[in-house]
Amino acid sequence: MFGKTILLLMLLWTQDSVKSLRLVELWVPTHGREGGKAFLSCNYVLQEDSLYAISWYKDEQEFYHYEPTHEPNTYNFHVDGVNVDTLRSKNEVVALVNLTQQSSGNYCCEETSDGPGVLVARRCKYMNIQLLPNTGPHVVGLKELYNLDDLVVANCSVPPSRPKALLEWFINDRPAPASYISGPWYRVSAERPDAAESILQLSFIATPSDFVNGAMKLKCQATIVPLYQKGEESTHYIASPFIESKDIQAIVISTLVYNWSAPFIISMFFFILLWVITLCCC
Ligand SMILES: *[C@@H]1O[C@H](CO)[C@@H](O)[C@H](O)[C@H]1NC(C)=O
Ligand SMILES: *[C@@H]1O[C@H](CO)[C@@H](O)[C@H](O)[C@H]1NC(C)=O
Numbered sequence: 001m002f003g004k005t006i007l008l009l010m011l012l013w014t015q016d017s018v019k020s021l022r023l024v025e026l027w028v029p030t031h032g033r034e035g036g037k038a039f040l041s042c043n044y045v046l047q048e049d050s051l052y053a054i055s056w057y058k059d060e061q062e063f064y065h066y067e068p069t070h071e072p073n074t075y076n077f078h079v080d081g082v083n084v085d086t087l088r089s090k091n092e093v094v095a096l097v098n099l100t101q102q103s104s105g106n107y108c109c110e111e112t113s114d115g116p117g118v119l120v121a122r123r124c125k126y127m128n129i130q131l132l133p134n135t136g137p138h139v140v141g142l143k144e145l146y147n148l149d150d151l152v153v154a155n156c157s158v159p160p161s162r163p164k165a166l167l168e169w170f171i172n173d174r175p176a177p178a179s180y181i182s183g184p185w186y187r188v189s190a191e192r193p194d195a196a197e198s199i200l201q202l203s204f205i206a207t208p209s210d211f212v213n214g215a216m217k218l219k220c221q222a223t224i225v226p227l228y229q230k231g232e233e234s235t236h237y238i239a240s241p242f243i244e245s246k247d248i249q250a251i252v253i254s255t256l257v258y259n260w261s262a263p264f265i266i267s268m269f270f271f272i273l274l275w276v277i278t279l280c281c282c
Helices: 002-014 245-281
Strands: 025-027 031-033 038-043 051-058 061-066 074-076 093-097 105-113 118-130 138-140 151-161 166-171 181-187 196-205 215-224 228-238
Touching: 025 118, 038 051, 038 105, 138 228, 151 166, 151 215, 151 228, 166 181, 166 196, 196 215
Parallel strands: 031 118
Antiparallel strands: 025 038, 038 093, 051 061, 051 105, 061 074, 105 118, 138 151, 151 196, 166 215, 181 196, 215 228
C-alpha cells in the first residue's frame, strides 16, 4: 500500500502537478453480509485547488458520482449488485444496501481536481460478500442420560452459507479428539447452488473421564471468518450413580464377609447350644 502511494506521488511529481495533489483514504469493508449494508468512504485532503468530482466504480463500472459545484451534486448509475441508498449517501460517503452475491467486487474511488477532469488519485479495495446461515448450528441425536460404555453420537448441522462454515465439537470446553469426529459433509440445495449446508458428526463411547461431577457438556460451534460465530451447547448426565473401582472392591469385600459370616454365626450358635446341653446333662 505504501509502495503504491509512493509510486503515485512520484508519478504526480514527475507530471509536475504536485500542487493539485490530494491524499486519498479509502474505506471499504473487506467483508459484507448478503442482505446487509456497507458504508464506503473516500476522504481527501484539499490543497491548493479544489475538488472537481469523486467517482465510484465497481469492477470498472461507475455507480456513483459526486460533483460539489453542480446541482444536483450526486448522480447514481445502475450497476448489477450495487444498490445505493441515496438518502444515506452524502459527499464522500456512499451507503450500499441489500447486498447480494453480485455485490462482491473491486470498489474504486477516483478523485479529479478542478482541472477539470484531471485525475488526482485512485484507490481500490475488494469487498467480498458472504451468505451467513440464518440461524446457529443445530444438533440432533443426543440423549439427556448416558450410561458408561454407551455410544454418544450426534450430528451438528448449520444452514447453507457461502463460504462453507467451519464446524467444531467441544467436550467439556475442550476440542473433541479427531478420532471422535466424522465428516464434514456438505449438502448443496437447488435454490442456492452457490451455498452449502455443513454437517459434522461426533461419536464416542462414554467413559468416566468424559463426566465432570456426573455431567458432560457438549458444544458444536460454527464459524465463518470474520463475520459469524455461533454455538449450541447442551449438558448430559450419567444415568446410574457412578461407581469408582475402589467402591467396587469395598462392595465385593462386604459381600464376601457377609457370605462367610452367616455359616460362622450359625455354627457358633449350634456349638454354644451343644455346650449348654452338655453342661446341663452332666
Ligand atoms: C432494499 O430492499 C428493500 C426490501 O426488499 C426495498 O424496500 C428497498 O427499496 C431496497 N433498497 C434499495 C436501495 O435497493
Ligand atoms: C448424520 O449425518 C450423516 C451424514 O449426512 C448421516 O449419514 C447420518 O445418518 C446422520 N446421523 C444422525 C443421527 O442424524
